[in-house]
Amino acid sequence: MQDILKELEDRRVEARLGGGQRRIDSQHKKGKLTARERLDVLLDQGSFEEYDMYKTHRCTDFGMEETKISGDGVVTGWGTINGRPTYVFSQDFTVFGGSLSETHAEKICKIMDLALQNGVPVIGLNDSGGARIQEGVASLGGYAEVFYRNVQASGVIPQISVIMGPCAGGAVYSPAMTDYIFMVKDTSYMFVTGPDVVKTVTNEVVTAEELGGASTHTKKSSVADGAFENDLETLLEIRRLFDFLPLSNEAELPVLETNDPADRIEMSLDTIVPENPNQPYDMHEVIQKIADEGDFFEIQKDHAGNILCGYIRLNGSTVGVVANQPMVLAGCLDIDSAKKAGRFVRYCNAFNIPILTLVDVPGFLPGTVQEYGGIIKHGAKLLFAYAEATVPKVTVIVRKAYGGAYDVMASKHIRSDVNYAWPTAEIAVMGAKGATEILYREDLNNPEKIAERTKEYEDRFANPFIAAQRGFIDEVIQPHSTRRRVGRAFDLLKTKKVPAINKKNDNIPL
Ligand code: HXC
Secondary structure (H helix, E strand, O other), X not given: OHHHHHHHHHHHHHHHOOOOHHHHHHHHHOXXXXXXXXXXXXXXXXXXXXXXXXXXOOOOHHHHHHOOOOOOOEEEEEEEEOOEEEEEEEEOOOOHHHOEOHHHHXXXXXXXXXXXXXXXXXXXXXXXXXXXXXXXXXXXXXXXXXXXXXXXXXOOOOEEEEEOOEEEHHHHHHHHOOOEEEEEOXXXXXXXXXXXXXXXXXXXXXXXXXXXXXXXXXXXOXXXXXXXXXXXXXXXXXXXXXXXXXXXXXXXXXXXXXXXXXXXXXXXXXXXXXXXXXXXXXXXXXXXXXXXXXXXXXXXXOOOOXXXXXXXXXXXXXXXXXXXXXXXXXXXXXXXXXXXXXXXXXXXXXXXXXXXXXXXEOOEOOOHHHHHHOHHHHHHHHHHHHHHOOOOEEEEEXXXXXXXXXXXXXXXXXXXXXXXXXXXXXXXXXXXXXXHHHHOHHHOOOHHHHXXXXXXXXXXHOOOHHHHHOOOOOEEOXXXXXXXXXXXXXXXXHHOXXXXXXXXXXXXXX
């Protein structure tokens, strides 16, 4: 018996060593943790249960039968994050560069199938040289099996991808179909074709970092939802995000105990909106003052800064926030912000996360860049997402709500449930000056008259009461009481039910 136990232990030790100490040292030298060290940080201590530790590849080409390493380049299983379960896979770069073989894919597929069956999220830690070159088409098939499962699981269980090394070729499409992608600065990159191919085909000279590093994907392409300094910080932030998310689309939202009183008054909100309507203020501050303990997990913070998206808690329960940010492009909606927020709203809806919308929007951003880029279609994404969302929706108009953007930003008309306005709200077809110049074109050469008419228009429309008279606003609230009012609204909406319309899928303007 002792021998058998020892053999088991020896096999485990060997498997845990992956591609060997030399390659582990090389991983560390690059500032990266190993696949197993990463799981130690991500999961609660001692909670990881590993599957398929002894699985090896079946390839016999290129002398591969001589090199079989237990686990075949990916560590899979499940564990807990603050007590709640998640399935995980963590690619081991020390074994064939973490490349994906047929058996490597089978391991990932196994935990994905279990995750979908059991209603538990999947977190994938990606660090891989792509398809296992020695296996050819078998590994392509393996990728496609993963892709298919990504789509089946979409909207059913949260899927989070963390890019912690190379991720290239078609391999990028599994992360691309998951809900969130986070990257590690300086040590991770994603691209469909690498710098060498780019040079050959387009003659562009570009480094891997410029082409697909964290900065590129968080700022320019918006492929990634965030990036952090190193492996440790990234994994700790994933733990933080995980705490906001339900385990599946049928699970209750997690509730975190809080000492922050639900009726906390925040007097500073009464003066946060400047006297001058053209002066910006930081919408982050409004969000943080409403949130439990000021905790806001922001998604895509380096992209389309004119809209803020992320998670807070109210009374301990998760709420998704979408908010115009007057500090960037005066808070205008444009292509990037509509796409960013549209996707966020759809995610919240899929996972029953209520949505709080804070509005300060002067309209859609004008210009040829926007029109040629398809703002009509992209702007419609956000409108569509809000209108189809059946989760509880509460809207607070903080300042401007002009034109089509008023309709889009979770207005009553597209079925927001509770719509509040601060006394500083201005709800109108357009800004007073623009409106006056159209209505009184004949007075354009008379600045005094225009100023007088503008003042008239402002007095009439630069307030929330015309909309409130029509019932488009349920109540004009004191800014200092926003946390209490919004929290109470969401509490009441917990039992909201909207009958589903029978259709195969909608046709959101992609
Ligand atoms: C097999 C691989 C491999 C791969 C790396 N290795 N990639 N083995 N298949 N795809 C092995 C190396 O032979 C090496 O083995 C070890 O992993 C580490 O690789 P290094 O090159 O020494 O590391 P580094 O210098 O850090 O470079 C990492 C890298 C590079 C940039 C990822 O290895 C690379 O370019 N690999 C090939 C990438 C690629 O072309 N993949 C196929 C893409 S096509 P030893 O034994 O020396 O440690 C694709 C299609 C997917 O993925 C389509 C899905 C639909």
